[in-house]
Amino acid sequence: MKILTVVLTLWVTGALAGREENHGEVSEAEVDFQEEQLVQEVLAEEGEEADDIQLVLGNDDDVEEGGDECSRISPKEVFHTELHPRLLKNMDEMSHYVEAVVERVEAAVEVLLPHVSHSPIGELNSQELFAELSDFMQGTIREAYELVRTAWRDLIRAHARGNLDREETLRALALIRDAQHQGDRYLNAALQELSVTIKAIVMNSIYVVHRSLNLPNGTEEHDVAKAIHKNLPKVAPNFLGSLMTKVLERGSDPSAYKKILTDPLRDLNDAVDKMYSTLETFIENGNDEDMAAYWREIVSLSHQRMRDEPLLEENFDLIYLNETYLTELTLSLMATW
Known part of the structure; x- marks a missing residue:
């Protein structure tokens, strides 16, 4: 199952909140369904009474623009209209890339295996190796x-229960910033594992x-490369062969x-850094306005971005x-x- 399907299942609550902005009007029935789903989830996790939660959330999923008290002036609007779709697209693209590379290299190794009786690669249990690699990356x-x-x-959720003050919001943004940078570290570590x-x-x-x-000893490096290159179509007429060809042409120096x-x-990091610094300035200037003024500015910046x-919608499959693009990306x- 592709990661987009998984994550959409995990985070269906609120996904319609930004649809009017990007795809047209949301029907009243869809809005009602989303409100009910969110209420039930909060009830299950927090153990609060349904009536109390309904009063707290108000029209939290309402997508109509209004005045200063409009519920769209909130972190939910920023996340579901802009940042969550960007997050989903990033995860979906990475998932498709991993799947494309692993499938092609696995198939290529199977073609090459009959030629590698004297190499450690011949001892690979390729099905197990690539299954574990794929599971690790997708996980x-x-x-x-x-x-x-x-x-x-x-x-x-904290905002929906009653507007947080400036300091509490700043701490929450710091936690979000830390979580996103931790997510980057996770993803970089996984990409490094794939690269290695x-x-x-x-x-x-x-x-x-x-x-x-079986080239003679002392064969010049250039002649070795030519001989390997000539033989590749026979033993690696595939994605792995394309990678090998490019490495032979350019060498293994990363600067190439x-x-x-x-x-x-x-x-996401840039957006949250901006949100955090804007609120810091808001606090330092001793702004006595309520947090609605801050969220109006943040929502406006989000819509401008x-x-x-x-x-844009892209077909990653x-x-x-x-394969030319995939080869260059993998070399990078x-x-x-």
């Missing part, structure tokens, strides 16, 4: 998502093909490759069918770690 993606989602949900594994397979595969050619950005949640950097991953 880490899910864990990072859960970490960020939970931190945001805590702020949203793929790099080991590629370099060992080059060595295996070299050994299989473009590196990837190592903060998958950087969009959505206009400046709209969240189709994107990663492009290998050069980064």
